[in-house]
Amino acid sequence: MKYSFRNDYSSIALDEILLKLNECKNEQNIGYGEDLHTKRAVKMINDKIKGNSDIYFIAGGTITNMIAIGSILKPYEAVIACDTGHINVHETGAIEGLGHKVLYGKNIDGKLTIDSIKTILNNHTDYHMVKPKLIYISNATELGSVYSLNELKEIYNYAHKHDLYLYLDGARLASALDASDIKYEDYRKYTDIFYIGGTKNGCPFGEALVINNDKLKIEFQYYIKHFGGMLAKGFVPAICFEVLMGNDNYINVGRLENEMAKYLIAELKKINIKFYSKSVTNQVFPILPNNILDRLYDDYDFEYWVKGDEESVIRFVTSFTTRKEHIDGLVLKIKELLSID
Amino acid sequence: MKYSFRNDYSSIALDEILLKLNECKNEQNIGYGEDLHTKRAVKMINDKIKGNSDIYFIAGGTITNMIAIGSILKPYEAVIACDTGHINVHETGAIEGLGHKVLYGKNIDGKLTIDSIKTILNNHTDYHMVKPKLIYISNATELGSVYSLNELKEIYNYAHKHDLYLYLDGARLASALDASDIKYEDYRKYTDIFYIGGTKNGCPFGEALVINNDKLKIEFQYYIKHFGGMLAKGFVPAICFEVLMGNDNYINVGRLENEMAKYLIAELKKINIKFYSKSVTNQVFPILPNNILDRLYDDYDFEYWVKGDEESVIRFVTSFTTRKEHIDGLVLKIKELLSID
């Protein structure tokens, strides 16, 4: 069985989560997130973010984005993202499916810039065009980079100055919490709404959508149900989040993944491999010659990012299961294929 | 802790499912349902239904209904249901959210009748009105009754004669498989598309959407992703369905629930309790005097169905955790409150 660096959602769950699910197996809980596990998990998150936010557990990332964005925008309003944003590229038009245009600017190192936002606002000033009302960013980004606290504050302040909301997609928030200087409570202070990703950080499924802005809290369960995201057994992801929010479990998932990624980058740099982006989290984008990739794929699973004629960008993702020996094996194999010794 | 007859999704999962998840915990699987567990679970279902259907695992019932119905209907087409149908009442307008009208006729004992369908077709004959194109039924129904094989055939044949598709919601298919003479393979033969419910039959989450009609199979993953139902860890519900489809595990869940429900009905009939519907599955709708309900609620959890001035319809649901002693305790309590001995 070859080891997979294809993504961070290859394995069912953290051991602690499976253990906890077993412990709770004889319980009966009320449905639809009205149970005690949900209450506890919500409290644990609010403790971490030092807030009093409304929090809901939803099955996956795309449906969470749909609910968040679909609950905020009026029919003629649009969301601003960067070109590489998940909602712009990898959700099969789910946001447009709700009726909203995704306006995008060119990313710089995976990130949306104030300049892009400004240009978009300047170009959308009357009723013949959509009205931008929401900014979408993700931390970590699709290219493995992270926003710094200053960058987040700047975007948040710009948004509020221009009567826009800010939504942050935290599919890989664990990695971002480790790699960036943005702390839990900053996500509460400097976004209107964000989500803490579970699926890519050790849960079998489930994301925690956190609504900080009171205006966005109204009748929220209606949105969840209407858009198809209400889970009957809401207590299952809640139990998972009780584990993730216990101690430093969540950030530790990110820390481990980031360390493994850093180690991988360092080892590849030693043999002069170049990279597509300056990743500081668990997604690594080396550029490798095409002639070794098929053979590398015999032993390791990974994804193609940009196929070129001579060489290609591929993606390695570290996960909570990745250990130093997996990296060592991978690097050894690459060396071997490149005939380096 | 009081025992809950509120619903059949109060407990995490069957022991066998939790065990199997633990067994697989060290595996790495490809995402989005392209893994081996999904292949195996799909094969197991196809063996049961003696077919070669396309099968996808989706998080919950409402989103499954959305994907099924939203993939079939053109913008101006409508789905026919009975008034009590889940899509008509309890999905917060999710189907309308996709742009489609739900046309409904009055249920007879929880079921849609050919007469209703006929009337709806007769009333929708030109382009000023929506075009009915799909029939929606569920087995078991919302009132605990089931369609017989003859009834299913009749609806299916009527549908195909009138160029309509038939979709069957199997949120509680385990109970229906036990209580009705419709066998697994009949659901393949006599529906165009149906789903085998997991959430209400022992899974932590997950439903298996089964597409029998080749015309409806095209580019289906696009629909799943577009509507927000694509699970990154598709292998998790697939593992659950491997368990459910092993031996007679699935139908046994239904059998146990139905037996418990039958026993409850029999015991309540002994003390002359009347019922709102002729349930043969795991939902029981007794009519009880309001003056005992608050006190009953102190010891047992249940749901109000129709509140009346003197007496009310309440709902007891048996689940895979229900045992004879739970029923005995419940009946004893009711007797006590009614001062019967």
Add this chain to the structure above:
Amino acid sequence: MKYSFRNDYSSIALDEILLKLNECKNEQNIGYGEDLHTKRAVKMINDKIKGNSDIYFIAGGTITNMIAIGSILKPYEAVIACDTGHINVHETGAIEGLGHKVLYGKNIDGKLTIDSIKTILNNHTDYHMVKPKLIYISNATELGSVYSLNELKEIYNYAHKHDLYLYLDGARLASALDASDIKYEDYRKYTDIFYIGGTKNGCPFGEALVINNDKLKIEFQYYIKHFGGMLAKGFVPAICFEVLMGNDNYINVGRLENEMAKYLIAELKKINIKFYSKSVTNQVFPILPNNILDRLYDDYDFEYWVKGDEESVIRFVTSFTTRKEHIDGLVLKIKELLSID
């Protein structure tokens, strides 16, 4: 050429409107309703309704209903109508196309009742169901009846007591203004939004959507454009409405139509024809034996409403072109076919 009683939109326009269009033919006007004719027509309507409402001119009835309803409701909210309501039956699911459920109650004489509304509210009380937020009625109704001022007030007060909006479809408002005791200004006082129909009252096209409630006025042009209802030459329907709002032109159209309808009803009653509804406006629904209808159709155009085995309900509509001699001819023909002399 046989005379048509098929509907009230068979002829291009009132002579006065065609004259006025000719008078203005050498003008240049700004587009999208920002012109002087629009300003004047808006003022003339506001003078009639003694208000300060926001008013927009839109091409036709269905798109006007879509814009009105689509601008008010959040994704999970629903509109209440009666079963025969135009939005419920004759708009090919346009409202559902915007994502909203149409909840309906049985009409009494073409009208929605408080009882129906009450029942619908009682049945929609939590987030598993759509949230009713808007009441839709039309005056005149689809069956030719009208709401009285008391009825309108009662519905409006009930709506506001229960945090619902009231929208009134005035496709045939001219007839209603003549037949009911509701005056122009009452439509301003006792609805949140309504429209003054042009197409069915002598315009080549165009309806005037009148927004009374300040909360519903915000960024309204965005809605019009987004839903496809923004006319480049907005000044064309505005010019038409300048004519309609001049003197008593608009109500006079309704008065003439109603008089012709009343005369027709009286003449048909003399020969013992029965009617399907108690119409007081320009739609008349006689019940006639099937064996004369084909021959009647040779000389007069009309529409079938309800086809029966022996006799059928048909619809005669009087319009601004209908004169006494048309009615006399029609009645004579019916008598002849029924062999009455």
Add this chain to the structure above:
Amino acid sequence: MKYSFRNDYSSIALDEILLKLNECKNEQNIGYGEDLHTKRAVKMINDKIKGNSDIYFIAGGTITNMIAIGSILKPYEAVIACDTGHINVHETGAIEGLGHKVLYGKNIDGKLTIDSIKTILNNHTDYHMVKPKLIYISNATELGSVYSLNELKEIYNYAHKHDLYLYLDGARLASALDASDIKYEDYRKYTDIFYIGGTKNGCPFGEALVINNDKLKIEFQYYIKHFGGMLAKGFVPAICFEVLMGNDNYINVGRLENEMAKYLIAELKKINIKFYSKSVTNQVFPILPNNILDRLYDDYDFEYWVKGDEESVIRFVTSFTTRKEHIDGLVLKIKELLSID
């Protein structure tokens, strides 16, 4: 009253159209486009394009685009346009409102290129992304340029080779018919669906949507009604199109407009004015110093296109009312303001 070069929809209609409407004023016609005028106008268009296409008359450009695109695409499918495409910029997200993403590439001189289409196709290859299914172009373009017959054929052939449909927006088709070598029948041969613009070519309102591809013709009236575009008095735009399609009336509108635009360009070039685009039709985009624009606006109406710090791009549009003396006056004024003599 200052003369307006703001757009080509400032005046009600061609004299011939107003005359014809007057001639027909005593007629009664069936509604919804089932009348004889519609039949005649459809035949006249089919004669011009030497085809047997299905043709419908719809109120305006945006709703026509919505109906065309919304009738073709499945929920997860997308339309390809260039960045300046009307549907991408100036329809307030109406296409996204129907659920579809607009994918766009950078325009070259206002036109979509095969290279852009190719890149978009290469980047959208699996179910995590929308599926491109339709190409949208307009002739004339938003910048006044036109596609040549070779360019149209190339795009059409490329589209069909890659299983895409081609839709052409002909809001300003009259100008394009004059300025490009694409003849009426080529629009039938080399598009799947296109529209012949009325509103911007002398009609009070109305566009003729022409469906060439049989696959797209099915149940089309349902789409028109569902999306809100069905006109009760469909015969009114049909009468207008009877006039436009008579003799060379339609192309003559374009010819006159183009001649006036050419004359304007020539005169401005004489005084060394630069232009933003190489327009060959009735939209002209001169670059003028900001310090004269306010004073120019005192005498002439026009639109700002791109505001700069020193100079700005403005738009002059010639219309069926534009005469040589209007151009002469405008140029004289500009000279005067620039102190040229």
